[in-house]
Amino acid sequence: MLSIKDLHAEVEGKNILNGLNLEIRAGEVHAIMGPNGSGKSTLGHVLSGRPGYEITQGSVEFLSKDLLTLDTEERAHLGLFLAFQYPVEIPGVSNMEFLKASVDAVRESQGAATYDTVSFMRRAREACAAVDLDQAFLKRGVNEGFSGGEKKRNEIMQMMLLEPRLCILDETDSGLDIDALRVVASGVNGMRSEPRSFLLVTHYQRLLDYIEPDFVHVLADGRIIKSGEKSLALELEEKGYSWLDESEVA
Amino acid sequence: MSQEQIDRAIAKDYAAGFTTDIESDTLTPGLTEDTIRFISAKKKEPEWLLEWRLTAFRFWREMSGPDWAHVNYPEVDFQSISYYSQPKSMEDRPKSLDEVDPELLATYEKLGIPLHEQEALAGVAVDVVFDSVSVATTFREKLAEAGVLFCSISEAVQHYPDLVQKYLGSVVPRKDNFYAALNSAVFSDGSFVYIPKGVRCPMELSTYFRINEANTGQFERTLIVADEGSHVSYLEGCTAPMRDENQLHAAVVELVALDDAEIKYSTVQNWYPGDAEGKGGIYNFVTKRGLAHKNAKISWTQVETGSAVTWKYPSCILRGDNSVGEFYSVALTNNLQQADTGTKMIHLGSNTRSTIISKGISAGQSSNAYRGLVRVGPAAKGARNYTQCDSLLIGDKCAAHTFPYIESKNPTGVVEHEATTSKVSDDQLYLCQQRGLDPEKAVSMIVNGFCKEVFKELPMEFAVEAGKLLEVSLEGSVG
Ligand SMILES: Nc1ncnc2c1ncn2[C@@H]1O[C@H](COP(=O)(O)OP(=O)(O)O)[C@@H](O)[C@H]1O
Ligand SMILES: [Mg+2]
Numbered sequence: 001m002l003s004i005k006d007l008h009a010e011v012e013g014k015n016i017l018n019g020l021n022l023e024i025r026a027g028e029v030h031a032i033m034g035p036n037g038s039g040k041s042t043l044g045h046v047l048s049g050r051p052g053y054e055i056t057q058g059s060v061e062f063l064s065k066d067l068l069t070l071d072t073e074e075r076a077h078l079g080l081f082l083a084f085q086y087p088v089e090i091p092g093v094s095n096m097e098f099l100k101a102s103v104d105a106v107r108e109s110q111g112a113a114t115y116d117t118v119s120f121m122r123r124a125r126e127a128c129a130a131v132d133l134d135q136a137f138l139k140r141g142v143n144e145g146f147s148g149g150e151k152k153r154n155e156i157m158q159m160m161l162l163e164p165r166l167c168i169l170d171e172t173d174s175g176l177d178i179d180a181l182r183v184v185a186s187g188v189n190g191m192r193s194e195p196r197s198f199l200l201v202t203h204y205q206r207l208l209d210y211i212e213p214d215f216v217h218v219l220a221d222g223r224i225i226k227s228g229e230k231s232l233a234l235e236l237e238e239k240g241y242s243w244l245d246e247s248e249v250a
Numbered sequence: 251m252s253q254e255q256i257d258r259a260i261a262k263d264y265a266a267g268f269t270t271d272i273e274s275d276t277l278t279p280g281l282t283e284d285t286i287r288f289i290s291a292k293k294k295e296p297e298w299l300l301e302w303r304l305t306a307f308r309f310w311r312e313m314s315g316p317d318w319a320h321v322n323y324p325e326v327d328f329q330s331i332s333y334y335s336q337p338k339s340m341e342d343r344p345k346s347l348d349e350v351d352p353e354l355l356a357t358y359e360k361l362g363i364p365l366h367e368q369e370a371l372a373g374v375a376v377d378v379v380f381d382s383v384s385v386a387t388t389f390r391e392k393l394a395e396a397g398v399l400f401c402s403i404s405e406a407v408q409h410y411p412d413l414v415q416k417y418l419g420s421v422v423p424r425k426d427n428f429y430a431a432l433n434s435a436v437f438s439d440g441s442f443v444y445i446p447k448g449v450r451c452p453m454e455l456s457t458y459f460r461i462n463e464a465n466t467g468q469f470e471r472t473l474i475v476a477d478e479g480s481h482v483s484y485l486e487g488c489t490a491p492m493r494d495e496n497q498l499h500a501a502v503v504e505l506v507a508l509d510d511a512e513i514k515y516s517t518v519q520n521w522y523p524g525d526a527e528g529k530g531g532i533y534n535f536v537t538k539r540g541l542a543h544k545n546a547k548i549s550w551t552q553v554e555t556g557s558a559v560t561w562k563y564p565s566c567i568l569r570g571d572n573s574v575g576e577f578y579s580v581a582l583t584n585n586l587q588q589a590d591t592g593t594k595m596i597h598l599g600s601n602t603r604s605t606i607i608s609k610g611i612s613a614g615q616s617s618n619a620y621r622g623l624v625r626v627g628p629a630a631k632g633a634r635n636y637t638q639c640d641s642l643l644i645g646d647k648c649a650a651h652t653f654p655y656i657e658s659k660n661p662t663g664v665v666e667h668e669a670t671t672s673k674v675s676d677d678q679l680y681l682c683q684q685r686g687l688d689p690e691k692a693v694s695m696i697v698n699g700f701c702k703e704v705f706k707e708l709p710m711e712f713a714v715e716a717g718k719l720l721e722v723s724l725e726g727s728v729g
Contacts, residue, residue: 048684051676072683082684088677092699101695102685109686141699142681158685 001026001197002047002166007058008222009046016042018222019058024166029198031208031233034219035241040201041085043219044170048082049075063165077109079165083155083172085201090142095154098142099124103161127160130190132183149180156187167191168199173207185210205237279332283307286435289334293404296411306424306434313428316561319590320619320651323533323559326498333436333469389453396452398482399444403471406442413444417475421504421541421567429500429561430537437471437502445480445511454709455484470501476511476546483514485712498533499557505540505548509570512547513540516708517564518716520723521556523587531558531587538562544570544599551707553716554581554591555723563621565594568602568630575604578704582697582720583616583648584727592621592653597633597663606637609701611720612648613727619651626663633663641671642700644693644727672700694721 002024009017016039024030034040046053047060049072060067063078070078090098104114115123128138131153143151152172159167172184188198188211200211208216208230216232217224220241226232286307290300315326347355393400399410406414424434445451476482486503499521507513515538524531534557540548550564566575577593595604604624612618624635641650656665674696682692698705698717705713 050680050684072680073686073688076684076686084681084684088675088681090678090681090696090699092702093695094699098682098685098695101691102682102687105686105688105691162685 001063002199003061004047005059005061007046007060008056009042010054010056011042011052015056016222017046020219020223022217022224024197024199026197027192027194028214029192029200029211031200031202031213031216032219032224033202033216033233033236038219039222040219041170042222044082044085044168044199044201047075047168048072048080073105074109076162076164077106079106079163081159081162081164081167083152083159083167083169085170085172085174087143087151087155089144089146091144093142094139095142096121096124096138099138099158099161102158106162123161124157127157130160130183131157131187132179133157148175149177152176153180153183156184160187160191163191165195166197166199168201170201171203172200173202173204181207182210205233208233280329281307281331281333281436285333289436289438292334293407295407298415299407302419302424303435303437306431307436309425310428310431310435313425313431315428319561319621320617320653321559321561321588321590323588326533328432331468331498334438392452396449397446398449398451399442400455401442403437403440403442403473406473410442410444413475414442414473417473417504417506419504421506421539422502422537427537429535430502433469433471433500433502433537437469440471440473440501440503441484442472443474443482443484445476445482447477448479449477450480451482455482468499470499472501472503473506474504474513474515475506476508476513478508479510480508481512483516483709485516485518485709487518487520497531498535500535501537503536503538503564505538507540507542507546507548507573509544510546511543512549514549514551515540515564516712517550517552517554518712518719519552519554519556519560520719523556523585524558526585533557533559534562535559536562538564539567539594540565540575541567542570542573542575542602545572546570547574547576549574549576549578549707550593551576551578551704552580553701553704553708553719554579554589555719557589558587560587560589560591562589562591563593565596566604567596567598568604568633569598570602571599572601572603573599574602576707577604577606577608578707579608580611580701580704580716580720581609581618581620582611582723583613583618584723585614585616587614587616589617590619590621592619592623594623594625595635596623596625596627597630597635598627600629600631600633602630602633604635606635606639607703608637608639609704610639610641610650611644611697611700612641612650613644613724615647617649617651619653621653621655623655623657624665624667625656626658626660626665628659630660631662633660635663635665637665637667639667639669640700641669642697643671643673644697644724690721690725690727693727694724697724 004020004022007017007020032040055068062080065078067075100120107114124138125135128135133153143154146154155172173181176184213230216228216230218226283304286303290303419434422430424431443455474484505513505515521532521534542548548566552564554560564577568575575595581589581591583589592608593606606622608620610618610620620639622637626633639652643650650671652669654667658665674693678696679689679692683689697720705716708716
């Protein structure tokens, strides 16, 4: 469903992705690990179409479409979702209002019927309960005054309601206590299904104790330098990234 | 004969000459005492009102236009304006919506204005009496039952001259400022409301009437008197874009809230702002003021999106002890629009309280200024004011300014002022787009969120319209 070939990208003249290749098929869960500053968040933003990134080489195909020619919102309409590492606040816009507008926009673009207000509110309350947030959060401004953990749960709640095809989670587990981590993991696990794929960016093996990945990749200096199965994550946990630097990178 | 006597004699002749001409529908441009005599005669006004207008005119001639506001516009040539014109006759009007500017119709469409309202707003000559007129009649009867007087100010001059004479100019004196003096001299028409003692007005005033009021002219005059213990909520304006051949609009609104009375005055202003280059927009110079007696409350809520230049400070004089003044405002400027708006809260009585919530939104290359005065008089023991003044910038070519003035002559008064300036950030837009919203929808949602505290003060259906209005007004501000 997602096919990244030889992707090069820069920000403000600085090369960040350097020939990245990645293939994700429907239903798979991939984890990406790698040192700080290696380009993990950049990959997520380039895929979701954040302005300011220049693609200098390579191609990305998503659900048989040339992803890189689409606007940010068009990518979302296709079913690409990015849970942000640092979700921003939108003061005064209630979560419920935002969720409804967003789900409406995506469904409309797909030619699906939009939910009426009552049934949407019911769904939103269910999602809110599923990520263990108080219902009051639906009325509060988007991320307004939320704690770090609450923001991350909020991202998962949005993901549940949007029912995307590809979910990219950028360090959603960072800074979460063990309860929150469980909530996030069960949110993801509950959504795992044949047509839906996940790309989990994480620093920690512990997330992968809860969400079993099909593949683990190591990103360094803007490309994937090693891929393996779940056991690779354990190995990284034990040895860090430096053994890879020495053995695989010139 | 002294020169003065000669002048007067000539003037009289001239005036007499005029009266023979009274059947004509429009007045040639220009402003002299005769113009005023003509207007007054046309309206069959009593002598005292003619004198009142003439005195205002004499004041006006001695005054000069305000130059302190943070706005720029070419000097207005008052002699090139026509000060009286009859409403357009049926023959002159468009025969159907097909003859109306398609751009205007597109905007009506976006605002969700029903077809028959569109026709009325666009001035289409419709013979059929549409629904809202009969609705209006029903409501008029209901108001009459409650003893509420609600009519045009011209009618009020004929039917309730004592009330008009007592209160006209009692809150905004003729000398108050250049445009108030001009309005007092030449005011065209406007609304009059009187709520009797202890009566709670049974409905929002003007919701059902606004279509009929679309043509009140460029020098509108409104007077609302709430007698002791009464209560009224009044809505002015409408969200549909208003075009007018007259570039200058100088309205005066006076509110009188007697002891224990409450007046809530809501405005949506959407005068034509001019094209993207700022050509052809309306200059809107308004004086609005309310006088609150003991325990009375006056609340102004406004949503300003139109006009090329806006100059407007709805104010409260809190004369009575324990009286309350409120000002909730959203002012949005886009393209080359300029707005200098705010309020004055004048605390005279003891334990008077006021709240100011101002939200300024600037997009395009526009300029948006908040100017507010809070004055605590020597007798205003225990007076309190809270001011919150937030600016939101969209893009980096626009400007926001805040000019708060605080004058406190009583040490027991407490005046609080908070101000913030923020930008619609790229990250916020990105988040919205990532969730499937297009940038225009995203901006309008962010702006609506920013205005929430003010919108919740608006009557329900108005709040929904106001939200849509912001969306339409912001078109083209991102991209
Ligand atoms: N907007 C930007 N301007 C300049 N440099 C940036 C920008 N965004 C990211 N970078 C740089 O790109 C590199 C990769 O960043 P990022 O993708 O956030 O790494 P990671 O998520 O793996 O920690 C870092 O060196 C970072 O400083
Ligand atoms: Mg990162």
